[in-house]
Amino acid sequence: MSASSRGWNRDQMAARAAADIPDGAYVNLGIGIPELVAEHVPPGRELIYHTENGLLGMGPPAAADRRDYELINAGKKPVTAIAGAAYFHHADSFAMIRGGHLDVCVLGALQVAQNGDLANWSTGETGAIPAVGGAMDLVAGVKTVFVITKHVTKTGEAKLVERCSFPLTGQGVVARVFTDLAVIDVTEKGFVLIETAPGISAGEVREQTAAPLYSR
Amino acid sequence: MIDKRVGSVAEAVSVIKDGATVLIGGFGEAGSPIELIHALIDHGAKNLTAVNNNCGNGEVGLAALIASGQVSKMICSYPRSANSMVFPDAYRSGRVALELVPQGTLAERLRCGAAGIPAFYTPTAVGTPLAEGKELREFDGKHYLLERGLVADFALIKCERADPLGNLTYNKTARNFSPVMCMAAKTTIVQARRVVERGEIDPEHVVTPGIFVDRIVEVADPAVESELIAAGRRYP
Numbered sequence: 001m002s003a004s005s006r007g008w009n010r011d012q013m014a015a016r017a018a019a020d021i022p023d024g025a026y027v028n029l030g031i032g033i034p035e036l037v038a039e040h041v042p043p044g045r046e047l048i049y050h051t052e053n054g055l056l057g058m059g060p061p062a063a064a065d066r067r068d069y070e071l072i073n074a075g076k077k078p079v080t081a082i083a084g085a086a087y088f089h090h091a092d093s094f095a096m097i098r099g100g101h102l103d104v105c106v107l108g109a110l111q112v113a114q115n116g117d118l119a120n121w122s123t124g125e126t127g128a129i130p131a132v133g134g135a136m137d138l139v140a141g142v143k144t145v146f147v148i149t150k151h152v153t154k155t156g157e158a159k160l161v162e163r164c165s166f167p168l169t170g171q172g173v174v175a176r177v178f179t180d181l182a183v184i185d186v187t188e189k190g191f192v193l194i195e196t197a198p199g200i201s202a203g204e205v206r207e208q209t210a211a212p213l214y215s216r
Numbered sequence: 217m218i219d220k221r222v223g224s225v226a227e228a229v230s231v232i233k234d235g236a237t238v239l240i241g242g243f244g245e246a247g248s249p250i251e252l253i254h255a256l257i258d259h260g261a262k263n264l265t266a267v268n269n270n271c272g273n274g275e276v277g278l279a280a281l282i283a284s285g286q287v288s289k290m291i292c293s294y295p296r297s298a299n300s301m302v303f304p305d306a307y308r309s310g311r312v313a314l315e316l317v318p319q320g321t322l323a324e325r326l327r328c329g330a331a332g333i334p335a336f337y338t339p340t341a342v343g344t345p346l347a348e349g350k351e352l353r354e355f356d357g358k359h360y361l362l363e364r365g366l367v368a369d370f371a372l373i374k375c376e377r378a379d380p381l382g383n384l385t386y387n388k389t390a391r392n393f394s395p396v397m398c399m400a401a402k403t404t405i406v407q408a409r410r411v412v413e414r415g416e417i418d419p420e421h422v423v424t425p426g427i428f429v430d431r432i433v434e435v436a437d438p439a440v441e442s443e444l445i446a447a448g449r450r451y452p
Contacts (some may be wrong), residue, residue, distance in 0.1 A: 010268070036402065051389070052320075053389050054391050055388070069245055069440055070389060071388040072244065072245075072341075072389055076244035076246075083386070087386075089322045089323075089392065090243075090319075090323035090392070090393045090396060091324060091391070091421075093323070094320030094323045094324065097320055100337075100338060107332075117343075129295055129296055130314070131295055131296040132293055132316060132318050133318075133319050133348065134318065135318075136318040136320075136321075136344060137318050137319060137320030137340045140338070140339040140341070141339070168344045168345075169344065171342065194324070
């Protein structure tokens, strides 16, 4: 059996990340697996979701018959607003991000380096349309940056590396990585293994990681 | 009595000249002033620099303006769309230049430009390809890039309510870049879903004060971009 069908699935990765976000946190979730984090918040905790296009207090996706195309998320999908939500313009929204007012953001990744460098916006391929959105602002300003990603690419290449080969989104910004195989911290000495998924050994995680992986 | 209303979208955009820099409100379709953009296509001003978070959807609104060949440069943060090849084709063929700006830096460039601040330092994009050619400076042990304020000739804006003085309110996340764009343009042109009498908008609820607005036209029932695209519409 290949590693891709073992370990945590998308929802379990999101749930594992949600478990590490404290009650009362102001949170920005990236597009893709990070969006699932909102569905797995442990009971008794309230997180307030920020979407960079001008809403604090974002609720679940809008039902098919209640879609309002002037109430959307950063992925441009119709969403809802919770009681107590606030709308604001882009400069205020990014002052929340860039001024260090948000507690946690959860992003996807192409590569994470052992020094916390993140590459998640471009493969640098010629002819590709470069698009960065708010990723560089989030990693520069949010207090704690979490990454959720498969441990390796579809073709089996490591995404946790000594040094990113893709263009960077930010330098030394990632605090913790949640993959299908493990939870890994970025520390001053490099990657540190915090936890493995059920049935996955530390040796297996090391094999799939292209940088030293230290034990706690 | 000051009254900034004009009679039609055509009249509203008639002041836009070739070579102008035009800020266009909206984040994806939310807040996109489709009727003003279509009027600009009919008007025909060329060699425009357009500023928007994105590069349009389908073949209507901003995508149609790019397809018409009137835009020579885009300044934006996320020029990708699941349902439009207009910008990618124009970019790859060299017909449209791209200045890629992180989303928060774009918002801050507009706010600073509007406030008379020519440049500012930010940690966003330090150590990335978007830092190339920009001054790097250290404050309190951390690195920052120098970014320039951005001002423009025109802004095209969609709002919910406007009064004749140009005081505006918006609808939900359709607000996005519009308030800072109103502030950063020399001439701000607004389409309002509803134009109301003076005094109808509570001063406590005004989002964009009228000093930042120049021309207002009522578009009571604006098109919904998703619906136009779903119906296979293109402009013109």
